[in-house]
Amino acid sequence: MDELELLKKDWNKHKSDYKSYSDTELYPMIHKKSSSIVKTLFYISIAELVFWILISYVPYFFSDKMRARLETSYENPLFTGLTIFGFLIVLLFVYLLYKSHKSISSTDNAKKLMESILKTRKVIKYYVLYNLIMIFISIPLSFYFEFNQNIEFHDQVAGFDSAQMAVLVAMVVLITGIFLLLIWLFYRLIYGILLKRLNRNYDELKKLEV
């Protein structure tokens, strides 16, 4: 006899083996807090939005020197333009995150549900990537502005010979690279742990289509 047929015969015999919850027991259960990965993902995405916004604005509120410098920077239309662009990008990501979170539905089929969760994760990934790229661009850019506006720094750097200059450039690139790599690894770790099982199951379903 087929193994599964034997199991099927037995499977439905156990109806009375399970605990039968009464109505009064079920009422409080439906209002308990969920611990689903969608909820965790939601909190992480909110934390990330807040984190990157704070990173850009905390210096403005905590350092007078920084505030004074930023205020003079706003006189530069390029800087103002970049700030407005930054705001618009954050708004765009908030909208995309809201939309993709809304599209996650436990009543979809298993594959579609997994795809909506992975899509949400992708939106967060692009947001992080955007921030990392901005950091990567802004570090050399701030060096450039510093070089042009800070006379002391300008004189110091202008006095460098080519070997010293190469070391300086290499140091800047290296420090930026290490910083970005660490942040990237940190994200891989968080999502790797959170979505390991989902990725495995999604691959299993995808494999069936080949």
Place this chain on the structure above:
Amino acid sequence: MNKELEHSFVELLQKHQNIVHKVCRLYTNNTDAHNDLFQEITIQLWKAYPKFRGDSKFSTWMYRVGLNTAITLYRKSKRRIYTQEFDALEFKIKAEEYDDTEEQQLKLLYKAVHQLNDIEKALVFLYLEDKDYREISETLGITEVNARVKMNRVKKKLKTILNP
């Protein structure tokens, strides 16, 4: 209105709660984990209930949300993973002293099913619940042909686990 919705939901859940228990039975190995998963499925069902249109049977809808929770939404606790490893070890020992009586065979079969991956378990579950391939394919989001192919592979895999 909300009270009314809650009342009708709890009534239906109470009536069909065995479906949730059966999902938990397949995806967990101990009572604590069973209760945890039962709790999470209940929350997910209630959250999705306002979207339940009644164009499918409540039970059919429950299979979908229940399996989605077990496979995708539920976060496994460490305790459970540990227990699973322990069970697999126990299975190896028991397989060596294989007895041909039906009861013994069933025990081994349940253990073998627990060793399948999440998707394979879902296939087995829907099969045991007498669902046809159309419903299996719709629940998992794969084609009917692929559901059949996968089911045959699962049967073979079970045979291999039982007769190493």
